[in-house]
Amino acid sequence: MTERIKVAVIGASGRMGSQAVRAVQDAVDLELVGTFDQGDDLGDLGGAQVAVELTVPSASAANIAHCVRQGVHAVVGTTGWEEEKLAALEKELVQQPEVGVLIAPNFAIGALLMMSFAEQAARFYESVEVVETHHPDKVDAPSGTAARTARIIAEARREAGLGDVPDATEHDPDGARGAVVDGVPVHALRLRGRVAHQEVVFGGVGEALTIRHDSFDRISFMPGVLTGVREVGKHPGLTVGLENFLGL
Ligand SMILES: NC(=O)c1ccc[n+]([C@@H]2O[C@H](COP(=O)([O-])OP(=O)(O)OC[C@H]3O[C@@H](n4cnc5c(N)ncnc54)[C@H](O)[C@@H]3O)[C@@H](O)[C@H]2O)c1
Numbered sequence: 001m002t003e004r005i006k007v008a009v010i011g012a013s014g015r016m017g018s019q020a021v022r023a024v025q026d027a028v029d030l031e032l033v034g035t036f037d038q039g040d041d042l043g044d045l046g047g048a049q050v051a052v053e054l055t056v057p058s059a060s061a062a063n064i065a066h067c068v069r070q071g072v073h074a075v076v077g078t079t080g081w082e083e084e085k086l087a088a089l090e091k092e093l094v095q096q097p098e099v100g101v102l103i104a105p106n107f108a109i110g111a112l113l114m115m116s117f118a119e120q121a122a123r124f125y126e127s128v129e130v131v132e133t134h135h136p137d138k139v140d141a142p143s144g145t146a147a148r149t150a151r152i153i154a155e156a157r158r159e160a161g162l163g164d165v166p167d168a169t170e171h172d173p174d175g176a177r178g179a180v181v182d183g184v185p186v187h188a189l190r191l192r193g194r195v196a197h198q199e200v201v202f203g204g205v206g207e208a209l210t211i212r213h214d215s216f217d218r219i220s221f222m223p224g225v226l227t228g229v230r231e232v233g234k235h236p237g238l239t240v241g242l243e244n245f246l247g248l
């Protein structure tokens, strides 16, 4: 039998981390060797080959820098990885060229397809807005998925030579038009009872296209987490987006 991949989970007591612990325990080809949460010394990560990191935006970069220095591959679901943090991580990875880090704003297959479909549609529509809905315990807004979707759409619009999204608003003292990420309006709803949901709404002359994805349960993220764990060691350096491991 081939050796099982040794896995640690950081943020193991959280909503996602506790699901990830169960998913790793249930996978015959993986071995859970460490669980860590706030205040724990990560040390050698229990001898893990791969760490799954599901914490908070303010802690994630330091945790991943630690993993890289320990020579441990990392699968990162935590959001809030802005450009500066990614640049600093890339510098860390230069010192450990055999280590792979996957930053995955969303592990659900449907969310990855939603972003892919949105990229495909972007060049055909003058108007586009992103509306994300999450549970009210989420600490960051807009969601990592919404921010990434907006950037993917913006890039596709630039490549197609589209100009700004049309918007005649002159007076919006309360910010009713929402945030703007790379030129794309993004609206964040926080509702008890929801998990993670997003609509990408395109508007053209006389028509609209809505691409919607719903995660009703965090179990929807687990196949993607496990794919990340199995693949990350084969992809040294930084990878942003699980779609890169899925041929999407
Ligand atoms: N990529 C995805 O598909 C996906 C899906 C769901 C959630 N997320 C993201 O995952 C992250 C976690 O979400 P959640 O709902 O599980 O949050 P949560 O608040 O339930 O869990 C976070 C856990 O991290 C722990 N923690 C905080 N600081 C820490 C530190 N310095 N070291 C170790 N552990 C620490 C907390 O104690 C808590 O147990 C968020 O950033 C969220 O946006 C990503």
Ligand SMILES: O=C(O)C1=N[C@H](C(=O)O)CCC1
Residues within 6 Å of the ligand: 079, 105, 106, 134, 135, 138, 142, 143, 144, 145, 146, 195, 196
């Ligand atoms: O529950 C969360 O928090 C989620 N965070 C990710 C994001 O910000 O995009 C993925 C969906 C769930």
